[in-house]
Amino acid sequence: MDGFRKWLSGGMPWIWLQAAAVAACILLVAGLLALIGWRGLGHFWPSGLHEWTVRGADGGQHLMVGQLRRSETVSAERLREAGRELPEEMETVTRHLVKVGNRDLYGQDFTWVLEPDILARSQPRSLVVLQRETWGDFFGWLVGLEEEGALVVTDDAWSELGQRLARTTELRAQIDTLERDVIGSINYRLERLRLEERRLELDDRLGGEAHAELQTERAALQSEFDTAVADLESLYDDIARDSVIMRDSGGDEQRYPLSGVLDAWQPNTMGARQKTRHWLGSAWRFLADDPREANTEGGIFPALYGTVLMVMLMTVFVTPLGVIGAVYLREYAPQGAFTSFLRIAVNNLAGVPSIVYGVFGLGFFIYTVGGGIDRLFFSEALPAPTFGTGGLFWAALTLALLTLPVVIVSTEEGLARIPRTIREGSLALGATRWETLWRTILPMATPGILTGVILAVARAAGEVAPLMLVGVVKLAPSLPLDGDFPYVHFERKFMHLGFHIYDVGFQSPNVEAARPLVYATALLLVIITLLLNLVAIGIRNRLRERYRGLET
Numbered sequence: 045m046d047g048f049r050k051w052l053s054g055g056m057p058w059i060w061l062q063a064a065a066v067a068a069c070i071l072l073v074a075g076l077l078a079l080i081g082w083r084g085l086g087h088f089w090p091s092g093l094h095e096w097t098v099r100g101a102d103g104g105q106h107l108m109v110g111q112l113r114r115s116e117t118v119s120a121e122r123l124r125e126a127g128r129e130l131p132e133e134m135e136t137v138t139r140h141l142v143k144v145g146n147r148d149l150y151g152q153d154f155t156w157v158l159e160p161d162i163l164a165r166s167q168p169r170s171l172v173v174l175q176r177e178t179w180g181d182f183f184g185w186l187v188g189l190e191e192e193g194a195l196v197v198t199d200d201a202w203s204e205l206g207q208r209l210a211r212t213t214e215l216r217a218q219i220d221t222l223e224r225d226v227i228g229s230i231n232y233r234l235e236r237l238r239l240e241e242r243r244l245e246l247d248d249r250l251g252g253e254a255h256a257e258l259q260t261e262r263a264a265l266q267s268e269f270d271t272a273v274a275d276l277e278s279l280y281d282d283i284a285r286d287s288v289i290m291r292d293s294g295g296d297e298q299r300y301p302l303s304g305v306l307d308a309w310q311p312n313t314m315g316a317r318q319k320t321r322h323w324l325g326s327a328w329r330f331l332a333d334d335p336r337e338a339n340t341e342g343g344i345f346p347a348l349y350g351t352v353l354m355v356m357l358m359t360v361f362v363t364p365l366g367v368i369g370a371v372y373l374r375e376y377a378p379q380g381a382f383t384s385f386l387r388i389a390v391n392n393l394a395g396v397p398s399i400v401y402g403v404f405g406l407g408f409f410i411y412t413v414g415g416g417i418d419r420l421f422f423s424e425a426l427p428a429p430t431f432g433t434g435g436l437f438w439a440a441l442t443l444a445l446l447t448l449p450v451v452i453v454s455t456e457e458g459l460a461r462i463p464r465t466i467r468e469g470s471l472a473l474g475a476t477r478w479e480t481l482w483r484t485i486l487p488m489a490t491p492g493i494l495t496g497v498i499l500a501v502a503r504a505a506g507e508v509a510p511l512m513l514v515g516v517v518k519l520a521p522s523l524p525l526d527g528d529f530p531y532v533h534f535e536r537k538f539m540h541l542g543f544h545i546y547d548v549g550f551q552s553p554n555v556e557a558a559r560p561l562v563y564a565t566a567l568l569l570v571i572i573t574l575l576l577n578l579v580a581i582g583i584r585n586r587l588r589e590r591y592r593g594l595e596t
Contacts, residue, residue, distance in 0.1 A: 077570065084567040087560030088326035090311040090319050093171040093183055094142075095293070097164040098157060105163060109171060109183045109293040110142040113154070113556070123158070130160070141556070146292055148179040154556045167312050172202075174290065174300065175307040177336060180557065187289040187297055205308060208286045212302045215283040222276050225527070230269045232528045237262055242424035330564060339518065339548050340558045344565055346520055350538035351505060351572060353524055354440050358504050361444035363497055366451025367486070373452070374459040375481060387456075394449035402510030405442030410434060410514060430535050434515035436524045437534035442514045443507060447500035454499065458492015459485065487587075494584035498577050505573040508542040516540045518547050541569040 051057075091111040098108050120134045130137065138159040147153050174182040189196040189204055198204045241258050244250040286302040309322060333343030369390075377383045414431040422430040431437070462485055470480040508516075517537045524536045545565050552558035 077567075080563050080567045080570070083560060084564035085327070087564055088323045088330065090173075090309060090314060090322050090326075092167055092311050093173065095166050095168055095171065096142075096157065096162050099161045099163055107293045107295075108142065108144060108155075108157070110144040110155075111183075113141045113143055115140045128158070134160075143181075143556070144293075145173075145181040145183040146179075149292060149294075149298070153180055153554060169310065169312045171310065171312055172290070173309055173311060174288070174305055176300065177304045177306060180337065180341065182290060182292075182298070182300070184290045184292045184298070187291050190287040190289065190299070192285055193287075202310070205288060208302055209305065209308060212283055212286065212305070215279055216303070219276065219279050219283065222272060222279065226272045227269065227276070228522070229528055230265055230272065234262070234265050234269075237265070239424045246424060331568075335519065335544075338552065339544065340552050340554050340561065344539075344541065344544060344568070346523060347539040347541045347544040347565070348568065348572070349523055349525075350436070350516075350520065351541045351569070352576075354436060354443070354538065354540065355501055355505050355576060357436065357440035358443045358447070359497060359501060361441055362447050362451055362500055363493070365444065366448055366496060366500075367455050367493055369448070369452045370455035370459060371481065371486075374456050375485070390449045390452050394453070397509075398446055398507055399509040399513075401442055401446040402513035405438055405445070405510060405514040406434075409438045409441055414438065433535075434513070434517075434537060435535040436515060436538050439511050439515035439538070442510050443504040446507065446510065447503055450499045450503065451493070451496035454496025455489060455493045458489035458495070461492065462488050491584045491588040494580050494587070498580040498584070501576045501580065502573055505569065505576065506542055508540070508546055511540055511543060516543045518543075518551075541565055541572070545569065 091113075093109060094112055096108045096110075097105055100106055115138055117136050117138050120130050120137050123137055124130055140157045140159070141154060142157050143154050144150060145153060168185075170185055172184060172186050174184075176182060186201055186205060188201055189198070189208065196204065237258060241250065241255075244254055244258075280303075283303040284301060287299050288302055288305060288308075290298050290300065292298060311319075314322065330343045331348065332345050334346060335344060336342035373383060373386060373390075377386070410431075410433060414429070414433065418426060418430050418432040466484060466488070467480055470484050471477070475483070515537050517539065520537050520539045522533070522536060524533050524538050525531065526533070545562055548558045548565065549562040
């Protein structure tokens with residue numbers, strides 16, 4: 045009994061309780077990440093194609109080709125209430141969710157199949173998956189190839205399809221470069237030329253010489269544009285040359301231009317090495333490609349790009365503002381009731397809902413400040429807004445305001461940890477107050493500052509609600525950073541991983557198709573946040589070791 049009292053009075057129960065709580069948190073986080081990773085990364089693994097002979101509602105038999113996504117056991121009574129006829133002795137039924145693809149033919153990607161309705165099943169090695177730009181995947185058999193409408197006679201149609209797909213992929217890359225980089229840049233310069241002409245007109249400086257220079261430059265750009273369009277038409281003629289003939293599970297032949305086919309594979313013939321290579325390629329395309337099919341297909345590169353750029357810009361804004369605020373409160377402000385009130389106000393700001401910051405950013409930054417900037421500096425573009433609408437700059441500034449209390453509090457804590465003797469010693473050696481602050485205090489407080497930055501980055505990367513009001517969109521036609529002067533376009537709208545998850549998960553009409561992309565995007569957002577934090581943690585640890593001697 046005495047031993048138990050001694051163990052209790054020594055505080056050991058609280059230590060064990062804290063250890064158990066930390067272990068539970070770690071297990072929960074690890075379980076969540078494992079679930080997201082398994083569901084997200086598994087999406088890119090090439091699933092096998094099955095062929096089932098299924099009994100239809102009319103009692104007849106028909107073929108079905110598809111990928112088995114998941115199976116579950118349901119009550120037979122539940123199915124009877126839904127109108128299915130099942131034997132009375134049957135209590136439970138296994139049903140399978142099958143991705144049948146061919147959305148252009150069947151109108152839906154997925155269907156449920158009851159186990160008692162499956163009469164035969166097999167996995168033919170000749171089944172093919174066509175990944176298309178539109179209408180999702182096609183499942184069926186390769187029949188042949190056509191070149192300019194004529195049937196291509198070959199002994200190995202599958203090998204021939206691979207060669208022609210490689211040619212199509214190369215042409216598609218050339219078209220993309222021409223459309224996005226060349227023609228996009230010409231259109232951007234033509235628009236800037238139009239705005240420059242409008243500005244000269246508003247300033248009453250559009251004289252004969254200026255007008256002639258603008259016309260000459262416009263003619264040169266128009267000539268460049270015509271040449272690019274001619275090249276583009278030629279590429280479109282080349283890419284439209286080939287078509288593939290496929291047979292669906294109903295026995296009908298379908299013809300698809302290879303210009304709309306992104307990839308093709310035979311999953312039932314692939315070994316582990318081929319599947320791994322395919323998985324790596326699919327994962328890379330998910331990171332590097334633009335989204336398609338209302339964000340339910342394709343990649344997430346614009347969202348990834350926008351998220352990282354916005355967080356970095358937010359960090360540039362919030363760090364100096366937070367440090368200046370904390371230095372004033374700790375080093376210069378008289379410690380009295382007013383300063384205490386300011387500290388309470390800063391702490392309370394950390395608890396304000398993020399959507400309130402979004403409303404403030406919309407009203408103050410965009411409508412007030414952005415509208416004023418447009419009237420002063422971009423009057424030639426009015427009534428079309430330049431900074432008077434949501435964009436990267438206002439989104440970063442709004443999130444900087446949202447995370448500012450975190451940086452201030454953390455920096456103040458870092459400043460408070462510095463011994464008073466350090467300050468007095470520096471002043472005693474003849475340094476001014478500013479020199480003491482700049483050369484001694486702030487470097488020693490850097491670990492605390494970076495702790496606040498880490499917390500700010502973690503929160504900013506995951507915020508969605510305020511961004512929906514100040515610049516994030518479902519699809520952004522152009523990236524905020526490109527090769528056109530001034531290279532960084534703060535006024536442009538952008539995509540964000542958090543909003544992409546919300547859009548795909550809750551706004552998509554094809555829920556089953558979007559579900560794996562939600563997991564994959566969520567996993568990527570966690571990894572991005574983790575990487576940004578690891579960089580800041582590495583810098584903080586290095587600085588902490590550097591100034592550890594001064595603290596002691």
